[in-house]
Amino acid sequence: MLQIQDLSVAYGHRPIIRNLSAGPLLPGRVVSLLGPNGRGKSTLLKAMAGLLKVARGQVLLDGQDLTKLSFERRAQRVVYLPQSLPAAVHLRVFESVMVAARASDLDPHAQDASPQRILEVLGRLGIEHLAMHYLDQLSGGQKQLVGLAQALIRTPRLLLLDEPLSALDLNYQCHVMDLLAQETREHGLTTLIVLHDLNIALQRSDEALLIREGALVGHGRPDQVVTAESLAAVYQVDARVETCSRGLSHVLIDGLCAPAS
């Protein structure tokens, strides 16, 4: 169970996250993190992963405050997948996943990083045929899948993914979301995903968090959070949320909101 309490994060003197509280987020559920760009989504994930200093507040995972843990200890339980793709280096896909498992001194998974397990993770993502390819020969989407393999091999309790679908085609977007849902349920993970595509958030996440100006403005079932009113308030767009003939919710954007006169 994840609980964020009164969290504040700043870059220098510029506050990005202000007194944000959220939760409890239950294990086994995929939670999408929504909001306009440059408004604190990535900052929130980085702060939870320990990449940024927390000015104030707590991040409780199963009752333990993550902000109090050492860098290495935190990385044992939390995996953060940055928005950037793995750099195009002269390293084979197989090796790059092995590195992810073995990088930290304290890694309990180091022993588990057997070649078989690496291939099994690559297989689940449908990229085992790329195992012996070099990273600098892959497409953007393939690199993103390698990044996901690097995250999954670390068997986290809390999975923080920053736009993991940005470079994927439609087929792989669905595939990856299904896979993440399955991993989350089977292993009881808490999974927090920054998503750009509101339809994917609506249809494929169990809960949604909506963030604006570093503060939480909505938390609940995706169809309760993603509404015409909230989209107008947060994104300043004129939107409808409609149910299609198959019973799925869809966001339709008609244009910008008329400026208030």
Next chain:
Amino acid sequence: MDATLTTSAPVLMDYRRMLRRRWLLVGLLSVVILVSILADFMLGPSGLGWADLSHALFHPDLADPTTRVIVWDIRLPYALMAVAVGLALGLAGGEMQTILNNPLASPFTLGISSAAAFGASLAIVLGLSLPGVPQSWTIAANAFVFALISALLLDAVARWGSMSTSGLVLFGIALVFSFNAAVSLVQFVASAEALQGLVFWTMGSLARSSWPKVGILLLVFAVLLPLSLRDTWKLTALRLGEDRAASFGIDVPRLRLTALVRISVLAALAVSFVGTIGFVGLIAPHIARRLFGEDHRFYLPGSALVGGTILSLASIASKNIVPGIIVPVGIVTSLVGVPFFLAVVLRRQMK
């Protein structure tokens, strides 16, 4: 189950074959270095035949005293120094390109060697040194202090300025110019006697090799290599991107700092013993990446071995280009290194 077995078996075989190939390459490079050391004896002015050489090497007591002196006191330290400096610069350059995420980084191109030379020149000409350092170590200690300062400056600029590859190289070049100007200033005020010693630094020459120097450099290398190897997984992870490495639980600033200290020690010792020998630390990592990939378990020792090979071969060339004259080896490596440097820059431009 069957599906995973049938697809995984060939991949695992490929992987094992790849590891075997890399070990083979490590062995091959070691052999090349040994052959090159022997060739260093046998070629060039007063080259020795195999019979004389093996006799002097393995039965020094029975050998002709002149041959013994030539082999043991002149040519062997010289040849081993070439290898030792090459190993040190290759390792330093390999680590530096990783932690600064910059293919143009090396102690020479980014000013660490120049800074070390400046520190050394202060000790030689002005007798300036840190308090408490024994007399025989002042040059090396000074070289180290200035090498470390410039390395930390580079790190600070790379990090806080979030500087691009080319920006960092420009800053490094500014360091090179600054420290070279400072060395010139010291030369300007130096006595004629001290000046002669100084010119030696700026050219980079193996001519002052001796057993104690070879021993110290090899010893330091033998201590630092395992420390580097302990960090190989972390360094490889750093190649995937800084955020990513941090998310794997790596304390990136600490990793950078320890690597920079190692690099400074290696570069400073190399400079204080043989002067600034350029481009070995730049070229070796590129060749090592081609040969071994970027798994640092192989890339770092590979880069060191390639560095040792390059400098050993350059040392042979330096004795044989102009008959009867030993050209300072730094001039040879620069002649070979500049075209290589340009090739790297142009290749990046075209990408």
